[in-house]
Amino acid sequence: MKNILKLMLLSSFFMVVISSCKKDQVKDYLETRYPPTLTASTSDLSLSFADAAKEALKLTWTNPNYQFTTGASSQDVSYKVEIDIAGNNFTNPQKQTVSVSKDLSISFPVATFNDYLLNQLVLPPGVEANLEIRVISSLGTNGAASLISNVLAITATPYAIPPKVNPPATGDLFLVGDATSGGWNNPVPVPEQQFTKISETLYEITVNLVGGKQYLFLPKNGDWSHKFACKKTADQSADGGDFGYDSSDNFPGPAAGGNYKISVDFQRGKYTVTKL
Numbered sequence: 001m002k003n004i005l006k007l008m009l010l011s012s013f014f015m016v017v018i019s020s021c022k023k024d025q026v027k028d029y030l031e032t033r034y035p036p037t038l039t040a041s042t043s044d045l046s047l048s049f050a051d052a053a054k055e056a057l058k059l060t061w062t063n064p065n066y067q068f069t070t071g072a073s074s075q076d077v078s079y080k081v082e083i084d085i086a087g088n089n090f091t092n093p094q095k096q097t098v099s100v101s102k103d104l105s106i107s108f109p110v111a112t113f114n115d116y117l118l119n120q121l122v123l124p125p126g127v128e129a130n131l132e133i134r135v136i137s138s139l140g141t142n143g144a145a146s147l148i149s150n151v152l153a154i155t156a157t158p159y160a161i162p163p164k165v166n167p168p169a170t171g172d173l174f175l176v177g178d179a180t181s182g183g184w185n186n187p188v189p190v191p192e193q194q195f196t197k198i199s200e201t202l203y204e205i206t207v208n209l210v211g212g213k214q215y216l217f218l219p220k221n222g223d224w225s226h227k228f229a230c231k232k233t234a235d236q237s238a239d240g241g242d243f244g245y246d247s248s249d250n251f252p253g254p255a256a257g258g259n260y261k262i263s264v265d266f267q268r269g270k271y272t273v274t275k276l
Helices: 002-024 110-120
Strands: 030-032 038-040 055-061 077-085 096-101 105-109 129-139 144-148 152-156 174-176 202-209 214-218 240-242 258-265 270-275
Touching (some): 038 129, 038 152, 055 110, 055 129, 055 152, 105 110
Antiparallel strands (some): 038 055, 077 096, 129 144, 129 152, 174 214, 202 258, 240 270, 258 270
16 A cells, blocks of 8 residues: 555656756747837928028837737837848948837937938038938847837938137148058158048048058148047947048058059048058
């Protein structure tokens, strides 16, 4: 009798263990979710310097309602608003992307939206532009379970604003540094190391650069004052980036030597370095 009782107890124990193991194997699956529906306060933006602080555009979207088999998602939902020129299908590397955490709307002041058009999308002032806007939702910080909203068509005409970096008052720009054939000698050899003035805010030069070296921009040949440089060499890309007036560090040159085109855009406060 005792043996039978022991067998019954062992059998019950194993049944509990097996049942527990089966429960542990239940997985949480994403069951339902809905792409956000995006709406805008207007489809024709009115932008002017006089209204710089006013609201230009407000975007609102619906909650994607991520639902798992165990219930509503406990993860934070994040959003990315993408603004691009119509026809690019959001493949433009210069599209404007704005991150939004949890909220279901965002408002853009006139000055902010105008800056996106001029300095990110590089649109000419005074010319009406056709834009497209969408929002992408995702779960957590790794962009899981992304959902893309409908695309809105927007028109806007950017207005001219002062350059982000004041162009050289001399109307000239020169290249100096050990990345150049002239080294750090100042004055620099011209015309080899003198930029061509394309417009009031754009300068370009094609030059042979020594790999792994550095350089600066000078508004006056032979004068070290008021140089254009970057904030910190170690943080700057050799392909270009932001620059400033009288900044503290040299621009890093490309790792490989060769012919390069350097474009300096004072309107946007950015420069680019392109291998030829």
